[in-house]
């Protein structure tokens with residue numbers, strides 16, 4: 001196992017590697033794959049935090065918990081609400097900030113503020129040849145050269161190993177409330193969520209849990225503003241039934257953590273799929289898949305699907321690609337977890353891998369070849 | 370500024386090229402008469418001009434693909450062009466280049482309010498995207514000051530920003546998908562009406578790639594419901610330091626304005642002379658705008674005014690009506706025009722960490738003395754994106770060169786304090802040769818490797834973004 005403590009050691013470790021490397025942050029993802037383990041935990045620590053500029057710089061192996069605690073102390077937070085995968089994947093370990101960005105992990109608030117990739121301002125990484133590369137920086141507006149920051153976000157260690165990330169944070173609002181509608185069909189729920197998201201009242205969470213027939217709409221801000229907007233949304237959605245308003249902070253936190261971490265599918269077995277689709281397509285896609293249970297987030301744009309173990313892969317892929325979108329299997333065994341790409345895109349991706357990792361040693365096969 | 374000399378072999382093939390292009394496009398879509406190609410000799414960086422070999426104005430993705438196949442086949446470099454408002458020379462052609470303009474591709478292809486997106490052809494102007502949805506209560510958020518003229522294609526290529534990106538982000542944060550035609554004519558779809566990439570984030574990579582990776586012909590854009598209302602407040606200070614500290618305190622307090630704009634005294638005076646906006650004659654001025662219902666606006670402005678008062682403002686002007694809001698914005702919106710009245714100017718675009726504002730402003734005014742050129746500062750203070758406007762006289766020999774040298778020093782300073790060379794205008798030809806100040810050879814190599822993959826022959830907008838010396842081996846090898 002390799003556990004470099006500095007970026008230079010990281011560059012050495014990768015440069016002198018002779019075989020495949022498996023990059024691990026907190027190791028909270030379940031699937032392995034072969035290769036020598038490279039742990040990023042030695043590259044740890046927040047190197048700069050300017051609350052007045054809404055920016056933080058941290059080494060990639062810094063535990064997510066440490067980042068969140070530092071932000072909380074200044075009344076700020078990671079706006080994109082990264083999920084904790086441990087419950088769903090049955091893994092242990094401490095998620096790292098590098099892992100979060102490497103997998104572009106975003107939760108319910110993504111629909112309002114953007115994904116992890118939208119908040120990543122700069123990266124330092126070591127590519128597969130052992131070269132140290134910097135891109136972006138720590139300022140919010142930066143178009144100097146190509147945006148390799150976006151390329152690295154979500155590349156899951158297949159193009160390089162992040163050594164440092166800088167990112168934008170936002171203030172934590174004073175109040176939160178959730179409107180809860182009950183008994184809606186999937187189609188009606190997604191319609192109600194679209195109505196809410198299309199209103200000027202800045203919805204920061206829009207989910208539907210068919211299991212409980214609960215449709216949830218979150219708003220955040222100052223006390224007065226949240227009260228006002230909750231009332232306005234209640235009126236707007238009157239046609240969908242009487243909405244209950246949840247204002248208790250702890251109850252809200254629980255509700256949205258359950259959506260974020262897909263609590264409904266944590267216990268028991270079955271494959272868990274993550275579908276990114278056009279929101280209004282979601283109910284139809286779900287209805288066409290037999291034996292599957294669904295949880296809708298992002299107003300329907302993100303569907304968590306629980307499928308019987310090893311079944312329906314072809315049907316899921318077919319349904320999603322016919323409508324436009326993509327599906328990734330987060331839990332479950334066997335090949336094909338990542339969506340296959342059309343030939344022209346696959347060629348570009350393969351070309352980039354060949355450039356950034358000429359020996360093909362970084363997480364080989366993880367995202368396809 | 371140097372451009373690679375045109376390749377005589379390509380120049381010699383012009384008649385054949387024009388013939389093949391004319392065969393592939395509808396009548397009137399190919400321009401080769403030197404009297405007409407002159408109209409495409411520059412963008413808004415007018416100091417540099419060069420008429421292209423030919424101009425094509427295709428009407429569809431298929432026509433764009435046909436043009437690119439021909440140029441690829443004949444090894445002719447192509448410069449994509451939207452509306453030609455780039456301030457970085459991004460759309461500046463070389464003499465052996467075909468300019469591919471998307472100005473005829475302006476259609477709205479799909480509007481979807483339930484899923485909050487619009488799909489347009491890429492030549493559509495920024496403002497007319499909002500125009501297509503505003504009657505239904507929606508808008509497209511990125512709002513560059515050039516929005517009346519600039520095209521979505523150029524916005525995507527430059528990852529353009531605007532005054533309101535503190536809250537809404539820049540182009541890349543509002544772009545859901547593109548149709549991208551590669552240099553060999555291959556048509557690809559990146560993203561769409563869904564969120565995030567299934568594989569690598571190629572959409573994120575293409576946004577901001579300055580027309581070097583492919584030609585964007587269509588775009589899916591996120592649209593947002595219009596807020597109930599918006600109102601600005603104007604705050605004047607007798608020092609830039611204090612104004613900078615006020616910005617930082619506002620952000621720390623947890624209110625998130627949609628815009629925080631900053632102007633310094635030279636700029637305030639120019640705007641007053643030009644637009645008579647009624648600005649106070651002070652050292653620094655902030656315009657802070659918030660959104661929401663009337664009550665929400667009052668609440669947020671209350672917090673902001675309370676913070677501002679702690680910093681001893683010389684002027685505090687809260688807008689109470691649409692007319693007063695317009696008056697507050699009037700000067701800011703005419704800033705570039707106002708400076709243009711005084712003389713020729715060069716507009717810089719570096720970004721700095723907000724905390725470095727006072728130091729950088731002080732240093733710029735010292736340098737202004739050293740170089741003997743006046744400079745006014747107007748910028749997006751919330752995100753540190755500066756726009757120093759250096760005044761010079763284009764008719765005075767040597768003045769442009771002095772201005773360029775001064776500009777380069779300011780940009781180096783931005784990098785030195787932890788910022789970057791360009792926050793929203795792009796590198797183009799203008800900042801190409803400064804890239805080595807921000808990036809190491811390995812950093813640049815990684816970026817150029819991306820171009821190798823998308824455009825192995827380096828035919829798309831080849832002499833931009835990278836220092837000429839750094840890209841030369843690739844450009845030459847591809848010939």
Ligand SMILES: Cc1cc2nc3c(=O)[nH]c(=O)nc-3n(C[C@H](O)[C@H](O)[C@H](O)COP(=O)(O)OP(=O)(O)OC[C@H]3O[C@@H](n4cnc5c(N)ncnc54)[C@H](O)[C@@H]3O)c2cc1C
Nearest residue numbers: 023025026027028029085096098099102103105156157162
């Ligand atoms: C097949 C599969 C697909 C997944 N898809 C998604 C998804 O689409 N969306 C989502 O939100 N989550 C997804 N996850 C979960 C996510 O990868 C992790 O749970 C999360 O990143 C936790 O961080 P960690 O520090 O524990 O990272 P790890 O679990 O250790 O690593 C996460 C990924 O990032 C890479 N990585 C970690 N650190 C670095 C670094 N410093 N530099 C470069 N790469 C690094 C790893 O190689 C791995 O590919 C997926 C997991 C699996 C098993």
Ligand SMILES: Cc1cc2nc3c(=O)[nH]c(=O)nc-3n(C[C@H](O)[C@H](O)[C@H](O)COP(=O)(O)OP(=O)(O)OC[C@H]3O[C@@H](n4cnc5c(N)ncnc54)[C@H](O)[C@@H]3O)c2cc1C
Nearest residue numbers: 451452453454455459514520523524526529530580585793
């Ligand atoms: C008065 C003024 C104010 C401005 N204010 C702002 C501002 O507030 N914020 C801001 O960010 N910018 C601003 N700009 C700069 C400029 O307007 C932007 O960069 C704009 O996005 C350029 O759009 P365009 O359509 O004019 O592109 P062009 O100038 O035609 O081209 C710009 C770049 O895009 C590439 N390109 C064009 N079309 C395509 C295509 N179809 N496919 C691929 N690449 C393509 C070109 O090759 C070139 O590199 C301002 C400019 C002016 C003159």
